[in-house]
Amino acid sequence: MKYEKYLNEINLKADKITKVSDAIWESPELAFSEYKSAKNLINLLKEEGFDVVAPAYNIPTAFTASFGKGSPIVGILGEFDALAALDQIADLPEMKANNRGSSGHGCGHNLLGTGSAAAVIAIKKYLEDTKKSGTVIYYGCPGEEGGSGKAFMAREGAFSNLDFAITWHPSEINAISKDSSLANIQVLYKFHGISAHAAGCPELGRSALDALELMNVGTNFLREHMSSDARVHYAILNTGGISPNVVQNYAEVLYLIRAPKVSDVQELFARVNKIAEGMSIATETRFEYEIIKMCANIIPNNVIEKELYNGFMDVKGPEYTEEELAYAKKFTETAEMGHGKTFQYYMDSLFQKENIEFLNVRKNSVMNDFVVPYEEIHVVKAQGGSSDVGDVSFQCPTSQITTATWAPDSGGHSWQIVAQGKSSLAHKALLYAGKVMAYTAINMLENPAIIEAAKKEFNMRISNDQYVPIPSSINPRTMDSFQS
Numbered sequence: 001m002k003y004e005k006y007l008n009e010i011n012l013k014a015d016k017i018t019k020v021s022d023a024i025w026e027s028p029e030l031a032f033s034e035y036k037s038a039k040n041l042i043n044l045l046k047e048e049g050f051d052v053v054a055p056a057y058n059i060p061t062a063f064t065a066s067f068g069k070g071s072p073i074v075g076i077l078g079e080f081d082a083l084a085a086l087d088q089i090a091d092l093p094e095m096k097a098n099n100r101g102s103s104g105h106g107c108g109h110n111l112l113g114t115g116s117a118a119a120v121i122a123i124k125k126y127l128e129d130t131k132k133s134g135t136v137i138y139y140g141c142p143g144e145e146g147g148s149g150k151a152f153m154a155r156e157g158a159f160s161n162l163d164f165a166i167t168w169h170p171s172e173i174n175a176i177s178k179d180s181s182l183a184n185i186q187v188l189y190k191f192h193g194i195s196a197h198a199a200g201c202p203e204l205g206r207s208a209l210d211a212l213e214l215m216n217v218g219t220n221f222l223r224e225h226m227s228s229d230a231r232v233h234y235a236i237l238n239t240g241g242i243s244p245n246v247v248q249n250y251a252e253v254l255y256l257i258r259a260p261k262v263s264d265v266q267e268l269f270a271r272v273n274k275i276a277e278g279m280s281i282a283t284e285t286r287f288e289y290e291i292i293k294m295c296a297n298i299i300p301n302n303v304i305e306k307e308l309y310n311g312f313m314d315v316k317g318p319e320y321t322e323e324e325l326a327y328a329k330k331f332t333e334t335a336e337m338g339h340g341k342t343f344q345y346y347m348d349s350l351f352q353k354e355n356i357e358f359l360n361v362r363k364n365s366v367m368n369d370f371v372v373p374y375e376e377i378h379v380v381k382a383q384g385g386s387s388d389v390g391d392v393s394f395q396c397p398t399s400q401i402t403t404a405t406w407a408p409d410s411g412g413h414s415w416q417i418v419a420q421g422k423s424s425l426a427h428k429a430l431l432y433a434g435k436v437m438a439y440t441a442i443n444m445l446e447n448p449a450i451i452e453a454a455k456k457e458f459n460m461r462i463s464n465d466q467y468v469p470i471p472s473s474i475n476p477r478t479m480d481s482f483q484s
Contacts, residue, residue: 024110028082031147063140070133077167078116088418108170118434150388171402175372195249205247296390304399311439318428328407335409405429
């Protein structure tokens with residue numbers, strides 16, 4: 001295997017790295033409140049000899065850790081935030097919380113942050129030994145879940161000096177992430193009415209709650225007349241009190257508006273605003289809105305994707321014991337819905353007969369211990385979710401992978417994922433991801449022509465798209481700031 005000397009640095013420090021992952025799992029923190037999680041990663045990278053800047057980019061839990069001098073400059077992205085109300089007992093294949101209502105790592109970001117740390121540790125070893133020009137920067141990126149931390153960092157120019165960026169995400173399968181994502185805008189709508197006695201003088205009242213509910217109804221009708229790839233979700237935050245005999249004079253609803261491209265989401269946002277305005281007129285109330293955050297669609301980069309796939313092909317993947325396979329099977333058996341959905345997604349993305357056959361014979365694997373074949377010519381689709389990696393991809397060539405971190409059919413944002421977050425399966429997958437990313441970055445540093453090709457593709461792709469940064473007046477908000 002090429003670069004084995006440098007990748008072995010991950011093996012030598014595997015215990016230290018996985019212990020940090022477990023520590024982050026044990027103290028799950030929500031968007032922009034990840035003080036312990038960031039500190040765990042900062043301490044690890046300081047011990048490994050990186051120069052740390054913390055906090056960074058006007059975000060208390062954002063940081064960078066860099067090593068080296070000069071160019072090329074490679075960025076490795078790390079995340080470490082959790083999800084609300086997903087607490088779960090580790091390794092237990094049934095839903096049972098330690099502390100019901102608490103947070104949990106239902107998207108595997110405890111692994112994501114440490115897998116990326118593993119990658120930069122190996123890249124640092126390469127730069128140290130070869131004495132070549134080059135810099136590696138680990139980006140501690142907070143608030144991916146509902147906060148778009150990278151979008152706020154991108155607004156400050158965090159990634160604009162990079163020659164390329166690489167990241168990964170935990171999953172149930174080893175693959176290149178070759179599709180795009182949905183751009184989004186999160187908006188807080190506020191309605192102001194007039195309170196009155198709901199029985200004694202209802203004619204004097206103007207209900208903010210009526211306006212909010214009618215807005216939601218209007219938006220539901222809008223769904224028939226928007227792109228099938230677009231999504232609009234909402235959560236009512238404030239209904240105006242608990243007294244039904246008082247006309248509610250205030251109400252709040254949080255909207256998340258998604259569409260395949262930034263320009264699409266801006267257009268859909270304008271249509272939702274018209275519904276809010278119309279319902280406020282109909283109810284004789286007043287409305288205002290506040291943009292909470294935005295993130296862009298991901299701009300893919302085929303050049304880096306091919307390099308990542310080469311890394312997958314050369315780096316040996318995890319091997320599993322009988323005990324680990326039995327463990328995985330128990331979690332797959334808990335799947336209530338969506339059986340085989342992720343696997344089918346990758347099946348449907350392939351065109352070449354031999355690749356389809358390769359995947360088909362592995363359809364019922366207890367653990368997906370193979371790599372999904374990468375086809376250079378493919379249709380780029382917009383996945384159903386969003387990621388603030390999109391904002392990075394508008395500033396530099398960017399690509400990412402997934403590795404099989406949990407059992408097939410564990411779902412997404414689920415208790416099953418939380419339960420497996422400290423398992424040996426998870427540990428093996430984060431170290432594997434670190435090696436593949438490090439391999440790719442080192443190979444690109446060794447071959448500057450690949451970096452130039454990635455930049456050429458990047459310039460071509462962004463010339464056909466539009467980027468709208470988060471307005472400078474908007475600051476990151478913690479999840480508890482939305483609680484009334």
